[in-house]
Amino acid sequence: MKPPVFKYLAARSLDEALALKAEYGDEGHFLAGGQSLMPTLNFRLSQPAALIDINPLTACAGVKDAGPQGLSIGALTRYRDLERSAPIRDRLPLVHEALPHIAHPQIRNRGTIGGNLANADPASEMPAIVLALAGRLRAQSRRGERWIEAAKFFQGALKTALEPDEMLVEVALPAANPGAGSCFMEVARRRGDFALAGVACVVVLDQAGRCAQARLALCNAGETPILAEAAGASLLGRAIDAAGADQAADLAQRAIDPGGSIHASKAFQRHLAGVLIKRCLSVANERARRAH
């Protein structure tokens, strides 16, 4: 399982990276952490003409405080650094909670958030989290830059809105509302495996303890991460109790079309989505209540 021949190009600057990507288009893959790319190369599932190594672009890594906007995470930030980041822990508890579920430490030591998001595996955790947080992703190319809403970024299994000459450079995530409660849960066959089903949930309660905002994003419920909008809407203005959670879960289950796999049939994935939504809402609700 050795990789095929490719031209290796190390980008010394963002400009160089973008120039190379413009030149090679779809035939040039960015090599960031390599934790998703290298297995596809070793299996020869992918045979790009060029690998553009962007690991030298350390300026594209790091967590920056974007003030009231939240946090700005450079696309080349390694998951390892996100795990150890105090701002992430304090201001983005949903991200912090999900990180131990993403693969294993050795993978997180190299894997980058940008690489993981751009790979857009429907079973991956971070896309659902970014969707739940209504994050925005900045793409850059020689033609300029643009911001893409999370909901528009993920377009299909392994397919994003990125044009062939674009590079994902930044992930902007609004910081958690101080009164919010969030929760991430997934069911996987083994710790670190892709989720059979996963839920990323953020709720905000009003002074009376009723739901003022609820966002539920699901992993592995379709070709992309799915925002369960009807489910979230159904919770507005009411207490997030068992009945409310049941109803939300039911609505979400009706809205999704999981792909099924050898590890989980569509029916089982649908069932798990419902189970996790109820459990997640319960925890998020409790956390929101405590935050008040």
Added chain:
Amino acid sequence: MTTRSFGAPIRRNEDARLLSGQALFVDDIELPGMVHAAFLRSSVAHARLRSLDVSAARARPGVVAVYTAEDLGAYFAPGPLLVPPPPIAGAVFNQRTQVPLAKDKVRHVGEPLAVVLATSRYIAEDALADIVVDLDPLPAVVDLERALAPGSALVHDDVGSNIAARVRQSRGDYAAARKRAGHVVARRLHYDHGASSPIETRGVVVSWEARANQLTIWDTTQAPVFLRNGIAAMLGLSERQVRVIAPFIGGGFGPKIMLFYPEEVVLPWVAMKLNRPVKWIEDRLEHFFATTHERGQIHDAEIALTGDGKILGIKDVFLHDTGAYDPYGLTVPINSQCTLLGPYVVPNYDSTFTAVFTSKPIVTPYRGAGRQHGVFVIERLLDIAARELGIDRAEIRRRNLIPAEAFPYNNEIIYQDFTQLQYDSGNYEPILDKAIEMIGYRDFLAHEQSRLRAEGRHVGIGIACYVEGTGIGPYEGAKVQVQSNGKVSVATGIGTQGQGHFTSFAQIAADQVGVDAAEVDVVTGDTDQFYWGAGTFASRGAVVAGNAVNEAAKVVRRKILKLAAEHFECAEEDLEIGGGKVSLVGVPGKSVKLSELALKANPMRGAVSPGTEPGLESTQYFGPPSGATASGVHAAIVEMDPQTFTLKVLKYVVVHDCGTVINPLILAGQIHGGVAQGIGNAYYEQLVFDEAGQLLNASLADYLLPTALEVPRMELAHLVTASPLNPLGIKGAGEAGAIPVGPLMAQAIEDALGLADRKIELLEIPLSPNRLFELTVKPQ
């Protein structure tokens, strides 16, 4: 005086090298001019091979040669039958063995079509894509029952059906027993084992030195002697010209004892043709197709009992998936057939199996070697009978155990070693009692379970018994030598794949010749160091080779004493051996070192009396009349999430009897490893084939090996009934941990989820969250 080694948990001799990355594995071999092999493998499961065009591959820079079946010429031949069918009356066996490279027909995904030799493996893989293959797909034979239905595609056209074998064995009169029965339980059960998945895949390095007229093969094989003999014969060489070395091997577990794999047959031929060393290291993707598996059986089984749960008889009819070829004979299904009887008195037994050819990789033994399937059937039938008769699960087992006075106990039917299945020794009730005590069985069922259930936790308990025929023949040999530098060396023909032979065999020899086990250097798996042997399989290494080491060491001990007595001019009874020397009892300071005696035994001058053998050395062989019977009971408490069906093992107990124990630390490791594989088999691992015979999960991302988070901490206890079949009293232990885990988990999960109340039975392995969902949650 040296402390006694045998029985002590001493640390392993081989560890320092392994821990510092200084142990030689096959892929570590680097030879000047070495070329690298990659095999083009079939991407379809069943097809006529119309043509292969390798011209573009041959033209690629860096490619040294490309060969197909055509190029092999007269060398092309189906492999030998490794294990003939046992002498069972009326047995039908259709021998069809694998070929080195496919010709005319392809019979499973991954079957080799051509071999590319290049200056690097990278380039060799590049060249595979250059080869143009014309395959005419045929319907794949995947489902065992449909394979036997009229009109099915045939894996081997000339057999006329997909029947590889049909064997019936019986004891007593089941039909009569059934008539007398107070209760009968009949069920269909499915058991699927999996891919052994050692962390080191297979590999072969071949060096042909034309001027020295010598062929050296490094191979991850568990059977170097047979490989040497077979390859020498195939190549028309003398056995003396061929050396097979199985160096450190990264896990065997059975499939590495399959012999004359296509790669093993093709590469020596290539090496001689090219006159350059050749290396082939199987990658993980290949491993899923190119190395053998153990897979599934479907049992229609029936147990007849008295009203109070005593077994009157069992009838079992089963189908066994043997894969595209059957070079390993009937070892796996015969083991299923025999091990089904377990530690129980089964006065009447009627078992018939049909081994079925399928369009899938070959099935050969993998740790347990078919015993799992049989144990699953009997243990589940007993569980169901217990529930239906209102008898406790442990109690129904107790009522049927072979009593301690009944040994040797003859089950009459023929076992994998071609002799009658005779249990040499055992004492099963204390094992069951110990397991019951250690797991807290009674208290759990009386109090704990309901207490935890009241807290909303879904917990359950399981207990399962098994016996395992181990230590079978034919024989092994060993040479023990005290060298003139005082070092002791041991050589034996079997190989080592992690079982600690470098230490356990040292312990055996050390006690006999009076040195520390760390002073004993053990060589295994090198046919130049020891000529004869069968191999490491069927939990027999310690028993058979270990006893051979003992026999040889005993002779050396006698030589030492004789020579020392001559040296001191005293009687042998006045001498004691220990600490690397021989001393006169009661006379401090009067001793002679073993090295001095060794020198004396190999004089440079002078005359010796006729019949004297030089040195302090002996080669001895040991062949048991039949296999020694190990046994055990596993028990576990599990917790299930009733909605996600995630499994957590809260407590796991093994009580095991493998006779006399050589090294308790090594033994514990073997049990732990076996249980871990059993847990993988029960709940995580499954080879998923589709209707076209494609393997859908050929990667470690989707073929799920348990990690440190899925394998629980295990508590072990050992009881000992020494085997009367060998002087050391030992029984094999290598496979035991893996055998009863499937039925144990099924039983415990049923209990945890309260499935009995819902009239749902778990009659298959593997289970998984998805499968439990399908079985227990009504679809909406």
Added chain:
Amino acid sequence: MLTDPQEIAVTVNGEQYRRTIESRTLLSDFLRHDLLLAGTHVGCEHGVCGACTVIVDGVAVRSCLILAVQADGHAVTTVEGLAADRNHLHVLQDCMRECHGLQCGYCTPGILMTMKAFLDETPAPDEEQIREALSGNLCRCTGYQHIVDAMMLAAERLRR
């Protein structure tokens, strides 16, 4: 006759090596076959088994998922770099031997490097944390129990 050759300078176990390799050469193959440091083992080449784990710039990574060219200018530690010398094994190695934490030894170097990096950062782990740290390394022989015991012992000894 190399395709897309790259000149690299890598420090491995404190020693600098200059080589020219193909850009597609995996770090695992570079270590094993170019530098003849065969202690790092290959089990899957898709990042799952962990046998190839080495330490690069202080963190544990899968060497089968890194190109050798990416190691240019970086520092790699392999299992050969653990022990002070032939006669003095590292505490981790000693404890593995004492607790019978290895059988075939094939996954062992990867486990040693994983746990070295882990214990450097988490000096007082409990059993659950150790099992979690180990969960990215597959072992088919031991059932993990003795490895866990070895790591508990090593953590304790390293703290002293």
